[in-house]
Amino acid sequence: MSDTTERPATTTSPYQRIGGEAGLHRLVDAFYRIMDTDLRAAEIRAMHGPDLNRVNQGVFEWLSGWLGGPPIYIARKGTPCLTSPHRAYAIGETARDQWMLCMRQALAEVEMDPTLRAPLEQAFERLAGMVQNRR
C-alpha cells in the first residue's frame, strides 16, 4: 500500500521557502533600495544614516532567526529585542506605514513561493506595529 500522507507545509521553514540566505538577502536588499529611492519613504529614510549597509546587515541577521533560519542576530546581540535599537527614533503611524510600503513592495518584487507572500506580509504588519513606539 502506498503512503499518500502529505507532509504539512510547516515542515519547511519560511527561511527555506524564501530561498535561504540568498533569498533573504534579495528581500532585504530590495527593501533598502526601495527605502533609499522611493520618496514616499522619505521620512524613514531620513531617520537612517547615509550608509544603509550596516542596518541592512542587522535586519538580515534578525530576519534570519525570525524566519526559522540561523539565529545570527541573537548570537551576536544576546537578544532579539527590537525595542532598544529603535528607542532613539520616534516611530509613529506614518513611519510604520512607510516601512510597510517598502516591505510590501520588496515582497512583491522578489521571487518566492507564492503561498508565502500573503502570510509573510501579515506577519510583517504585526511586527511593524510592535516596533511603532508613538501613537
Ligand code: HEM
Ligand atoms: C516600523 C517602522 C520602522 C522604522 C521607522 C525603523 C527604523 C530604524 C532605524 C532608523 C534604525 C537605525 C538605523 C541606523 O543605525 O542607521 C533601525 C535599526 C534596525 N531595525 Fe528598524 N525600523 C522599523 C521597523 C523595523 C522592523 C519591523 C524590524 C524587524 C525586522 C526592524 C529591524 C531593525 C534592526 C534589526 C535594526 C538594527 C538594530 C541594531 O543595530 O542592532 N525595524 N530601524
